[in-house]
Amino acid sequence: xxxxxxxxxxxxxxxxxxxxxxxxxxxEQGVSAPLGFxxxxxxxxxxxxxxxxxxxxFNEGPDYAAAGVFTRNQVKAAPVLWSQQVLxxxxxxxxxxxxxxxxxxxxxxxFQDTHATAEAVAEALSNWGTETGAVEVAVCSTGLIGDRLxxxxxxxxxxxxxxxxxxxxxxGTDAAYAIMTTDTVPKQVALHxxxxxxxxxxxxxxxxxxxxxxxxxxxxxxxxRASAEQxxxxxxxxxxLTFDRLDVDGATSTNDTVLLLSSGASQIPVxxxxxxxxxxxxxxxxxxxxxxxxxxxxxxxxxxxxGARTEDDAITIARTVARDSLVKTALFGSDPNWGRVLxxxxxxxxxxxxxxxxxxxxxNAVCIDGAGAPGAREVDLSGTxxxxxxxLGLGESSGSIRTTDLSHAYVEENxxxxx
Amino acid sequence: xxxxxxxxxxxxxxxxxxxxxxxxxxxEQGVSAPLGFxxxxxxxxxxxxxxxxxxxxFNEGPDYAAAGVFTRNQVKAAPVLWSQQVLxxxxxxxxxxxxxxxxxxxxxxxFQDTHATAEAVAEALSNWGTETGAVEVAVCSTGLIGDRLxxxxxxxxxxxxxxxxxxxxxxGTDAAYAIMTTDTVPKQVALHxxxxxxxxxxxxxxxxxxxxxxxxxxxxxxxxRASAEQxxxxxxxxxxLTFDRLDVDGATSTNDTVLLLSSGASQIPVxxxxxxxxxxxxxxxxxxxxxxxxxxxxxxxxxxxxGARTEDDAITIARTVARDSLVKTALFGSDPNWGRVLxxxxxxxxxxxxxxxxxxxxxNAVCIDGAGAPGAREVDLSGTxxxxxxxLGLGESSGSIRTTDLSHAYVEENxxxxx
Numbered sequence: 106x107x108x109x110x111x112x113x114x115x116x117x118x119x120x121x122x123x124x125x126x127x128x129x130x131x132x133e134q135g136v137s138a139p140l141g142f143x144x145x146x147x148x149x150x151x152x153x154x155x156x157x158x159x160x161x162x163f164n165e166g167p168d169y170a171a172a173g174v175f176t177r178n179q180v181k182a183a184p185v186l187w188s189q190q191v192l193x194x195x196x197x198x199x200x201x202x203x204x205x206x207x208x209x210x211x212x213x214x215x216f217q218d219t220h221a222t223a224e225a226v227a228e229a230l231s232n233w234g235t236e237t238g239a240v241e242v243a244v245c246s247t248g249l250i251g252d253r254l255x256x257x258x259x260x261x262x263x264x265x266x267x268x269x270x271x272x273x274x275x276x277g278t279d280a281a282y283a284i285m286t287t288d289t290v291p292k293q294v295a296l297h298x299x300x301x302x303x304x305x306x307x308x309x310x311x312x313x314x315x316x317x318x319x320x321x322x323x324x325x326x327x328x329x330r331a332s333a334e335q336x337x338x339x340x341x342x343x344x345x346l347t348f349d350r351l352d353v354d355g356a357t358s359t360n361d362t363v364l365l366l367s368s369g370a371s372q373i374p375v376x377x378x379x380x381x382x383x384x385x386x387x388x389x390x391x392x393x394x395x396x397x398x399x400x401x402x403x404x405x406x407x408x409x410x411x412g413a414r415t416e417d418d419a420i421t422i423a424r425t426v427a428r429d430s431l432v433k434t435a436l437f438g439s440d441p442n443w444g445r446v447l448x449x450x451x452x453x454x455x456x457x458x459x460x461x462x463x464x465x466x467x468x469n470a471v472c473i474d475g476a477g478a479p480g481a482r483e484v485d486l487s488g489t490x491x492x493x494x495x496x497l498g499l500g501e502s503s504g505s506i507r508t509t510d511l512s513h514a515y516v517e518e519n520x521x522x523x524x
Numbered sequence: 525x526x527x528x529x530x531x532x533x534x535x536x537x538x539x540x541x542x543x544x545x546x547x548x549x550x551x552e553q554g555v556s557a558p559l560g561f562x563x564x565x566x567x568x569x570x571x572x573x574x575x576x577x578x579x580x581x582f583n584e585g586p587d588y589a590a591a592g593v594f595t596r597n598q599v600k601a602a603p604v605l606w607s608q609q610v611l612x613x614x615x616x617x618x619x620x621x622x623x624x625x626x627x628x629x630x631x632x633x634x635f636q637d638t639h640a641t642a643e644a645v646a647e648a649l650s651n652w653g654t655e656t657g658a659v660e661v662a663v664c665s666t667g668l669i670g671d672r673l674x675x676x677x678x679x680x681x682x683x684x685x686x687x688x689x690x691x692x693x694x695x696g697t698d699a700a701y702a703i704m705t706t707d708t709v710p711k712q713v714a715l716h717x718x719x720x721x722x723x724x725x726x727x728x729x730x731x732x733x734x735x736x737x738x739x740x741x742x743x744x745x746x747x748x749r750a751s752a753e754q755x756x757x758x759x760x761x762x763x764x765l766t767f768d769r770l771d772v773d774g775a776t777s778t779n780d781t782v783l784l785l786s787s788g789a790s791q792i793p794v795x796x797x798x799x800x801x802x803x804x805x806x807x808x809x810x811x812x813x814x815x816x817x818x819x820x821x822x823x824x825x826x827x828x829x830x831g832a833r834t835e836d837d838a839i840t841i842a843r844t845v846a847r848d849s850l851v852k853t854a855l856f857g858s859d860p861n862w863g864r865v866l867x868x869x870x871x872x873x874x875x876x877x878x879x880x881x882x883x884x885x886x887x888n889a890v891c892i893d894g895a896g897a898p899g900a901r902e903v904d905l906s907g908t909x910x911x912x913x914x915x916l917g918l919g920e921s922s923g924s925i926r927t928t929d930l931s932h933a934y935v936e937e938n939x940x941x942x943x
Contacts, residue, residue, distance in 0.1 A: 250863025
């Protein structure tokens with residue numbers, strides 16, 4: 106995995122430059138880049154704004170293996186409960202996604218709405234010529250918690266969207282647009298493997314990003330031949346290292362869902378290691394896109410903890426610092442107030458030695474062995490990217506968390522969301 | 525203990541109105557209200573602004589029993605390390621406090637500065653006629669982390685302040701002013717017990733308020749006759765129910781210190797239960813004052829969790845909600861976005877049943893059994909005080925956390941603190 110700095114400015118990667126025998130990431134493409142997948146995105150009238158709000162990802166086969174990772178929030182939205190249930194089969198033909206409403210905390214009626222949506226998609230796909238059951242359709246929703254969806258619009262949209270599934274790449278891009286909420290740009294990427302198979306992905310999520318997963322709907326597709334178990338392994342490894350380490354505001358959504366579907370349409374069987382690496386690269390790129398477009402972001406911050414006894418310790422401390430409001434407001438103010446970093450490290454549930462801690466901001470030492478370094482107050486943090494590195498001096502393990510600053514725009518956007 | 529609403533508007537209490545046989549709280553008085561205590565506050569030049577920055581609380585005896593509670597942050601400021609050490613004797617004659625610098629993360633030199641300050645206070649008091657050792661002097665500091673204190677100014681200030689210790693109440697008020705940082709008002713209160721003994725207290729803390737204690741220097745005094753063990757018991761019980769349940773931004777300072785000194789000057793021995801109740805009342809009032817003056821506060825919020833299996837469960841969930849940036853920004857926007865409360869409850873490390881949760885804002889039901897209540901989006905939260913009540917439906921225990929909203933002013937104040 107490359108560093109986050111490399112990820113953020115991936116334009117040179119898109120332009121090419123990777124050796125021909127290395128996997129290549131392309132951000133103009135998404136879920137419909139792999140063979141055997143169609144996608145579409147339309148405006149179904151779920152959002153009051155009239156913007157795109159319904160997306161479909163359809164697997165034409167010949168394989169239908171699938172895996173999913175879901176929010177660890179105990180309060181799970183109806184579509185999460187539904188999709189977890191259907192995923193026990195290890196098999197999916199389609200994913201229907203809506204923005205404009207989370208369908209969370211909507212009671213038994215909300216669950217019936219999700220079920221009816223899956224039935225409607227199955228029926229529309231069957232009418233279109235592909236015999237499909239509701240149990241083969243995952244459902245994802247995002248938006249305000251607590252309101253029922255306008256089901257008349259959802260049903261009409263489902264009928265329409267099946268006819269919009271053009272082949273080619275544009276369907277994937279349309280789908281990426283249709284799942285946006287407070288996102289300002291769509292997020293997608295495709296990986297082309299030199300062995301001839303591909304992985305595509307799209308994601309959304311701009312607030313509530315956090316510990317378990319970002320808020321976050323994410324659909325990944327591949328045309329490699331892979332079993333449901335292979336997909337599950339690759340997906341869990343990748344999300345643990347990417348979305349789980351993106352922590353914008355410590356909140357975990359009721360709706361977080363990451364799905365990986367395989368069509369096998371390339372006819373190429375894939376090694377677990379190759380699949381793991383490819384899914385990780387796609388998730389890592391999407392995580393960087395999510396960070397860059399987080400609500401109110403003015404700084405893209407990477408907190409790295411090194412010299413820890415274990416990687417878990419490093420991640421726990423990095424996450425504590427990444428969630429500290431006083432650290433995040435200081436970074437918003439481009440203020441090299443390293444004392445707040447030390448205070449945050451000190452409340453992490455990991456035993457540390459305060460006199461061994463050293464901290465640098467963008468490579469400039471600001472604290473050495475627990476006390477201020479010369480010139481620490483003059484370090485220039487006016488740029489967009491800030492790398493905070495914390496050396497504990499206790500061991501050999503390290504880990505990083507991606508986060509953002511806490512800005513006026515974050516407060517603004519989140520104080521007027523539902524009204 | 526009364527409700528926080530009662531606490532916030534304590535003016536009627538100050539005016540009197542409590543029955544003559546009940547303890548009476550008076551906010552015009554503080555640490556020098558009990559017999560046997562003198563206090564002073566001066567401008568020693570530690571703060572660049574020239575404002576008051578040095579305070580002294582002096583115990584004239586005949587008893588010198590004392591107890592203390594300190595930050596749970598592993599990164600402890602030099603004055604915390606010093607005061608913890610001297611408190612092992614259970615005895616204090618004086619507390620010297622400075623604002624304008626935390627003396628945290630200042631290495632061995634910073635600890636020597638604290639030690640030298642205690643020595644200087646002991647010498648000045650001895651010259652003044654009260655033989656005192658440095659080991660009888662606690663030291664508290666507050667301000668920016670990471671810088672050494674200007675010791676020439678501290679030493680000159682110590683010499684001066686000993687001569688400023690007038691008797692009477694004004695010294696305590698001066699001391700309360702001198703420990704302010706971003707506080708906008710001094711915080712003090714005194715309790716007069718019908719048995720004839722008194723408890724006084726002052727506190728400061730406006731940001732970094734949190735889990736272990738608020739940032740927070742707090743000195744309490746009493747003229748009741750009480751042993752160090754009695755004081756320790758009363759102080760631990762009171763802080764656990766008050767300062768430990770005030771959580772403005774989840775951060776815990778390197779400098780948090782709460783001290784309780786007894787002069788015994790009333791000659792009245794005190795029951796543990798009476799002392800516990802009095803110290804609790806004073807701490808509760810100071811905690812309400814700290815909340816009301818927290819950095820950037822526009823809403824005073826009480827999160828109450830009821831129907832929990834245990835009080836610990838209730839407090840854990842209330843704290844998780846109190847720290848949730850999305851809940852706090854919604855409240856800043858007077859937005860009854862109850863879905864964010866449910867999402868926050870769902871990530872607390874306590875097993876809950878999402879379908880049994882009910883939530884009310886200021887007594888208006890917004891969520892019943894995990895789904896929206898009629899009219900939930902129209903609840904008016906435009907007032908200053910917001911009571912969030914969460915019923916879990918799992919047991920009989922409850923608990924409350926005091927917090928604030930997350931406002932533009934919080935971001936503003938904390939993004940430009942050290943510069």
